[in-house]
Amino acid sequence: MKRKVSFITFGCKMNQAESQAMAEKLSPHFDIVFEEKMGKSDIYVLNTCAVTSEAERKVRQTIRRLKKSNExxxxxxxxxxxxxDPEELKKVGADLVLGNLEKKQIDRLLCEEGIYSDKHFWFHNEKYDILVPNEPYGDRTRIFLPIEEGCINSCTFCKIRFLRGLKIVSLPTEEVIKSIEKFIEKGYKEIVLTGTNLGYYGMDNSETLEELLNQIGKSFADKEIRIRITSLYPEIITDNLSTILNSYPIFEKHIHLSIQHFSDKILQSMHRKYNRKMIYTAIENLRKYDSKFSITCDLIVGFPGEDEEDLRILFDSIEELKVLKVHSFRYSLREGTVAAKMQNQIPGNEKKDRLSQMDKIADLSRKNYLNDMLGSRVKVLTESSSKKGLFGYDEYYIPHNVQFHEKKIEKGEFFSTVISSLSKENKGVVSNVL
Structure with a gap:
C-alpha cells in the first residue's frame, strides 16, 4: 500500500504550479492528495510563503497543528x-526544510531530514530549470504555466527577490508554445501564465514578454482557450502590449496589476519604478480598446510615513478607476528590508483601521464596476456545478453563478451568458445561459 503525501500550498500562483510539479515527481511512488490538513497523511509538503508576517504565522500554525494531529x-x-528562516521552521516541527532551489529535487531529498536551503543559490548556479507542471493544481480547471523566475527590483518593503532569486530565468518561447500545445491536447481550456516578475521575461535570453504574447496570440487564435496573465507592473503596460492583449480573443480581458499604492510620495518611498500618472496611463491603454477591461490589484496601507493625503489619493483612485478587486494588505515589517528601518512607522491598530477603510472603498468600486456590466453578454468557463446551478468565470474575471438551462453544460466548457444581476454580498454576478 502506497504512503499518502499531502501538498498544502500558501501564497502565490507560482507556488501552486510548483506544488503540482513536485506532486508529479512523487506520484509514481505515493498517493498524492491536496490540502488535506487533518493529520491523515503520512507525509506533508508545505509550500510556504514569506511575503508578510501573517503568511509566516499561518505556516507555523499549520505545522504545529499537523504535528499535534499525527506525531x-x-x-x-x-x-x-x-x-x-529555515531554522525557525525546523524549530516548530518541520522534519525537512527545502529551499526554492532544493524543492526542484524533492524526489531525491524526500528521505532526508534537516535543512537543505541555499539562500544564495542564484550566485553559483549558471542555469536551473523552471518547474513546469503537466496537470492543474489539485482538481482545478485552470492550469498554471510558470514562464519566469527571479526579480531584480529593489522595493524597500519586499524581500522576495532574495528568496526567489536575483537571477532572471525564463522559459524560452518555443518551450512555452509546446507546453500550451500539450495542455490543449489534454483538453485544458484556461492557461495562466505566471512568474516571480513577468515583466522581466526574456531578459536572460533576448526575448520579451510582448513578443511572447504576440506569438501565443498568432499560434492559438483559432483555439477555444483562455490565456490569463497573473500579474504585471504598470510600466510594462505599453500601448503595444495593450494592442496585443485586445487583438486576440484568447487573452482574458483582465490584468492583475502589482500597484501597492497610488500616492507618488509613497511609491517613491517604496522604490517603485512608476507613479500615479503611469498607473492611469496603463489602465487607459487597456481600456482604450475595451472599456470593460477589468483591473484587479495589490494595495498596501500603513506604509511608513503614509498620511491622510496619501490615503485620500489611494481611496479616490480605487473608486475612480472602478477596480474589480483589491488584494488588500497592511504593511508588514520585514527584517532586513530598507522600510523596516524607516521613520514614522504606523501603529498596528491604525494600520488595521486603514485596511478596513480601504476594504469598504474596494467593495464600492467592485459594485460600481459590476453594475456597469449588467446586461453584458459574456463567455463563462464552467468550474463547478451543483443543484443550485453552475459556477465559473468570464473573460473579464468576473465570478458567475449561472442559472440552470435545458442545455447540459459540463465542467470545463465555455458557454455564453447574459449578466442579469449582482450576486449576494457583492461577490460576483448572476447570469443566464443564452
Missing part, C-alpha cells in the same frame, strides 16, 4: 519561508 507524519517545508 508520526513527516513534515517537509519548502518555498520562500524555507529560504527566509
Amino acid at each position: 508520526n507524519s513527516k513534515i517537509i517545508a519548502t518555498g520562500c519561508y524555507s529560504v527566509s
